[in-house]
Amino acid sequence: MLLEITDLAVEVDEKEILSDIDLYIDEGETHVLLGPNGSGKSTLFMSILGFPKYNITRGEIIFKGEDITHLGTTERVKMGIGVSFQNPPAIRGVKLMDLLKIEHHEDVKEELSLEMTEQASKLKFDERFLERDVNLGFSGGEVKRSEILQLLAQKPDFIMFDEPDSGVDIENVELLAEEINTLLDKDKKPGLRKNSGLLITHLGYILNFVTADTAHVLMDGRIACSGNPDEILEDVRKEGFKGCVECCKLMH
Amino acid sequence: MLQTDALKKRALKAREKKAALGEDIELEEFEKEEPGEHEELETLEELPEKYKKDVLNVGVEPTGTGRSGTFLQIDQSGVCTNCQSESIELMNMKDALKKHDWLNDYMWKAVAVDTDKYTAETALRESGGYFIRSLPNSKEIFPIQACMFIGGADVAQTVHNIIIADENSELHIITGCTTGSDIQRALHVGVSEFYLKKGAKITFTMVHNWAEQVEVRPRTGVILGDDTTYISNYILTSPVRTIQTYPTAYCQGENSRAVFQSILSGKKDSVLDTGSRTILTGRNSSTEMVTRAVSNDESQIYTRGHLSGQSQEVKGHLECMGLVLSDDSMIYSVPELEGSATNLELSHEAAVGKIAEEEVQYLMSRGLTEDEAASMIVRGFLSMDITGLPPELAAETKKMLDLSLQGM
Numbered sequence: 237m238l239l240e241i242t243d244l245a246v247e248v249d250e251k252e253i254l255s256d257i258d259l260y261i262d263e264g265e266t267h268v269l270l271g272p273n274g275s276g277k278s279t280l281f282m283s284i285l286g287f288p289k290y291n292i293t294r295g296e297i298i299f300k301g302e303d304i305t306h307l308g309t310t311e312r313v314k315m316g317i318g319v320s321f322q323n324p325p326a327i328r329g330v331k332l333m334d335l336l337k338i339e340h341h342e343d344v345k346e347e348l349s350l351e352m353t354e355q356a357s358k359l360k361f362d363e364r365f366l367e368r369d370v371n372l373g374f375s376g377g378e379v380k381r382s383e384i385l386q387l388l389a390q391k392p393d394f395i396m397f398d399e400p401d402s403g404v405d406i407e408n409v410e411l412l413a414e415e416i417n418t419l420l421d422k423d424k425k426p427g428l429r430k431n432s433g434l435l436i437t438h439l440g441y442i443l444n445f446v447t448a449d450t451a452h453v454l455m456d457g458r459i460a461c462s463g464n465p466d467e468i469l470e471d472v473r474k475e476g477f478k479g480c481v482e483c484c485k486l487m488h
Numbered sequence: 489m490l491q492t493d494a495l496k497k498r499a500l501k502a503r504e505k506k507a508a509l510g511e512d513i514e515l516e517e518f519e520k521e522e523p524g525e526h527e528e529l530e531t532l533e534e535l536p537e538k539y540k541k542d543v544l545n546v547g548v549e550p551t552g553t554g555r556s557g558t559f560l561q562i563d564q565s566g567v568c569t570n571c572q573s574e575s576i577e578l579m580n581m582k583d584a585l586k587k588h589d590w591l592n593d594y595m596w597k598a599v600a601v602d603t604d605k606y607t608a609e610t611a612l613r614e615s616g617g618y619f620i621r622s623l624p625n626s627k628e629i630f631p632i633q634a635c636m637f638i639g640g641a642d643v644a645q646t647v648h649n650i651i652i653a654d655e656n657s658e659l660h661i662i663t664g665c666t667t668g669s670d671i672q673r674a675l676h677v678g679v680s681e682f683y684l685k686k687g688a689k690i691t692f693t694m695v696h697n698w699a700e701q702v703e704v705r706p707r708t709g710v711i712l713g714d715d716t717t718y719i720s721n722y723i724l725t726s727p728v729r730t731i732q733t734y735p736t737a738y739c740q741g742e743n744s745r746a747v748f749q750s751i752l753s754g755k756k757d758s759v760l761d762t763g764s765r766t767i768l769t770g771r772n773s774s775t776e777m778v779t780r781a782v783s784n785d786e787s788q789i790y791t792r793g794h795l796s797g798q799s800q801e802v803k804g805h806l807e808c809m810g811l812v813l814s815d816d817s818m819i820y821s822v823p824e825l826e827g828s829a830t831n832l833e834l835s836h837e838a839a840v841g842k843i844a845e846e847e848v849q850y851l852m853s854r855g856l857t858e859d860e861a862a863s864m865i866v867r868g869f870l871s872m873d874i875t876g877l878p879p880e881l882a883a884e885t886k887k888m889l890d891l892s893l894q895g896m
Contacts, residue, residue: 287849309852319853325846329868339854369868386854 237298238263238394238432239284244295246276246283253279254457257295261394264429266420268443268465269436271454272477277436278322280454281396284434285319286312299394318392320383322399322436326372332382333366340389355388359415376403384415395419397435401442413445422447440469455481495601499611502602509790510732510761513703515609518644518675523582523614526565526639532558539637539668546664546695547888548635554884556630561616562637563645569618575626576659577619581648584619591619594650598681598709598738606677606705615646617679622652622659622688629878631660631693638667638674638702647678653688653716660881662693662888665704673701673729680708684716686741691877693721695888698728700756708735712744714770719747719876721885722762725892727755727787734763734792739773739802748777751870751889754787754817763792763822768802768832775803780870781810783817794824797832806836811843811869813862867893 237260244257254276261267269277283290284297286309296305304312337344340352348356348366356366359381371379380400387395400416401409421429437443443465451465455477461468461484471480506512529535532543532550540550543560552558557571557578571578585591601611618634638645653659667674676698684690698704710718718737737746748764766775779791795804810819823836843865851861870893874885 285853287853308858309849310855310857313853313855321850321853325844325850327847327850327865327868329871330851330864334864335851335854338856390855 237261238300240298241284242295244283244297245293246279247291247293248279248289252293252457254283255294256458258459259452261432261434263432264421264426265450266433266435266446266448268448268451269434269454270440270451270468270472270477275454276457277454278398281319281398281436284396285309285317313392316393318387318390318395320380320387320395320397320400322402324371324379324383326374327370328372330370331367332370335370336366336386336389339386352389356385359385359411361385377405377408380404380412381408384412384419387419388415393431395431395433397433399436399438402438409442410445413442416442416446420446443469453477453480453484460484495596495611498602499608502608503605503612505602505604505608507604507606507705507732509734510705511730511759513675513705515605515644515675517642519640519642520613520644521564521640523564523566523616526562526567529560529568531570532560532568539639542666542669543635543637543664545891546635546666546697547662547884547891548633548664554630554880555633556628557632559618559632559634560637561618561635561645561647562639563643564614564616566616566618571632573628573630575623575628575657576632577621577623578632579619581615581617581619581650584650591650594652594681594683596681598683598711599679599707603707607679607707610646610648610677610679613646615648617648619649620651620659620661622654622657624654625656627658629660629880631662631881631884634661634663636663636665636676636678638671638676640674641671642673644675645677647676649678649680650683651680651690652683653685653690655685656687658689660691660878662884664695664697666697667699667702671699674699675703676705678706680706682708682710682718684710684712684718684744686714687716688713689717691719691721691881693877693881693885693888694723695892696722696724696728696731697726697892700727701729703729704731704733706733706735708733710735710737710746712737712739712741712746712770712773714741714743716741716744717747717876718745720749720764721874722748722750723889723892724760725751725753725755725870728758728760730759730761732761734765736765736767737775739766739768739770739775741770742772744770744773746775747876749872749874750779750791751872752779752781752789752791753870754781754783754785754789756785756787758787760787761790761792763790763794765794765796766804767796767798768804769798770802771799772801777806778872779808780872781808781819782813782866782870783810783819784813786814786816788818788820790820790822792822792824793836794826795834795836796826797829797834799829800831802829802832804834808838809869810840811866812840813843813866
């Protein structure tokens with residue numbers, strides 16, 4: 237098992253946001269996290285990343301067999317956890333180019349490697365764009381593509397995507413999906429896939445292009461329902477999140 | 489070096505006069521070397537290797553590549569003056585005064601001789617310094633490089649520079665001031681007077697890298713004629729004992745423009761008191777001041793700015809952004825706007841704060857440690873785009889800035 241979250245409870249500013257979270261993601265699997273606004277989806281991401289504001293009061297997170305519950309963010313990332321943020325901050329004076337070099341373990345003083353230049357142009361970034369300060373004045377779509385490009389540089393084993401398709405036009409969703417599929421080894425046969433993912437999506441649109449193995453519905457800080465992504469999405473679309481959860485209760 | 493009795497009288501009277509700002513320095517505690525103590529050099533390549541490294545660190549290129557000329561003063565002696573450009577005159581002040589009678593008319597006109605004891609001292613001693621003049625209608629894209637170097641312990645170095653950009657000429661100067669790596673304590677007083685004739689442009693980019701116990705008191709005045717542009721860039725990212733400077737630009741000409749851009753990083757127990765002042769009297773004259781300051785360790789940074797609009801249709805903007813990185817350090821931002829005519833526009837914005845946690849965490853989620861993330865953000869914050877330079881010089885300045893930031 238790549239990621240094992242057991243009985244997790246998380247507080248932010250002394251307020252409990254998540255409780256009783258059990259989530260198991262195996263090598264090569266892609267899971268989807270659904271749920272209404274404020275249900276705790278992003279909190280779960282930040283807790284897995286180990287941001288200090290997210291205080292784990294109960295339970296444990298095991299990654300690659302190691303207990304990372306109280307490990308710092310940098311160490312977790314070095315172990316192979318990656319994330320694409322929904323609204324990353326702009327950092328003045330820090331060029332996307334330099335960040336890519338660091339993420340790809342290149343010498344900052346040397347020119348960007350051919351590999352990364354090609355990746356960038358696949359995501360429609362030319363060299364001039366890479367010279368810009370990261371996220372500063374980027375459009376919604378540029379932010380998402382830059383996040384995916386940085387993950388391609390990092391090559392993590394477990395990747396969390398927070399709304400990778402929000403604010404992106406249809407044409408670019410397909411482009412992003414293609415790269416997300418690359419990151420998640422979707423080009424390989426299921427048994428040979430190594431990399432795993434956890435995807436937050438609001439509308440589920442991206443799932444038309446990225447196949448998921450399991451879906452979870454988060455309600456009021458708990459996982460209220462888990463199962464086949466197509467069935468759950470269908471349910472949510474018909475009955476709303478509440479209806480879907482009711483239905484889940486009947487099933488179990 | 490005083491031309492008239494009246495000037496001498498004023499200088500003598502100001503001998504004990506404390507500066508308006510900054511810690512008072514006992515001039516008697518420093519050694520007064522005479523000019524001529526150091527041997528003259530044809531080029532900077534004749535410098536001892538260890539000095540070459542010191543001057544390189546402040547952007548001075550010993551080979552002279554990419555420069556139109558070189559000036560070097562060691563302690564009180566002007567040791568190297570060479571200029572390849574036919575459109576620029578570069579000389580020791582002493583030689584220049586002998587050659588040009590009219591130069592007397594430019595002495596102590598942009599900086600008052602009795603400003604304080606430092607200007608008085610510079611006037612009363614035989615000071616070093618350079619004279620640079622760009623000839624009318626000339627444009628030299630390669631900069632002159634000037635280096636003020638302190639090689640002796642406890643030396644009081646005084647410098648008096650005159651820079652004249654003649655009508656419709658363009659002149660670029662980069663200057664690096666530094667101390668030999670074996671020097672602890674010294675004093676540097678640099679008086680610089682800039683004169684821009686109609687249609688002229690000067691860019692002046694200065695990097696300071698002093699030893700930790702050096703006291704620095706530059707005194708600068710800039711007089712701008714019609715349709716002129718003066719751009720000053722100042723970079724300091726290494727420790728120093730104290731610096732106090734408050735250059736003043738007099739935008740007397742119509743459509744004249746003065747720009748001051750400063751990048752400051754306070755280290756150890758440095759006290760940096762730097763400001764800039766523009767007096768806008770010419771019609772449609774304008775000024776911009778931008779400062780980025782970061783305080784580390786026990787440093788104290790005062791950043792001052794004074795915009796004085798004294799006639800109609802003038803414009804000025806002052807911006808100061810500061811990051812306080814240690815609880816024992818301080819940034820004190822003092823913006824002053826003074827409007828004494830109708831129909832003018834003066835504004836300022838200042839913000840002093842901390843590194844945004846969200847930015848640190850973002851970089852940490854990409855694998856940087858907390859320290860690496862913070863230092864990347866600080867370097868980014870300081871590496872503001874310096875505007876107004878021709879492309880070649882902009883690239884060179886970027887290099888100088890990167891070099892300064894690397895050591896952080």
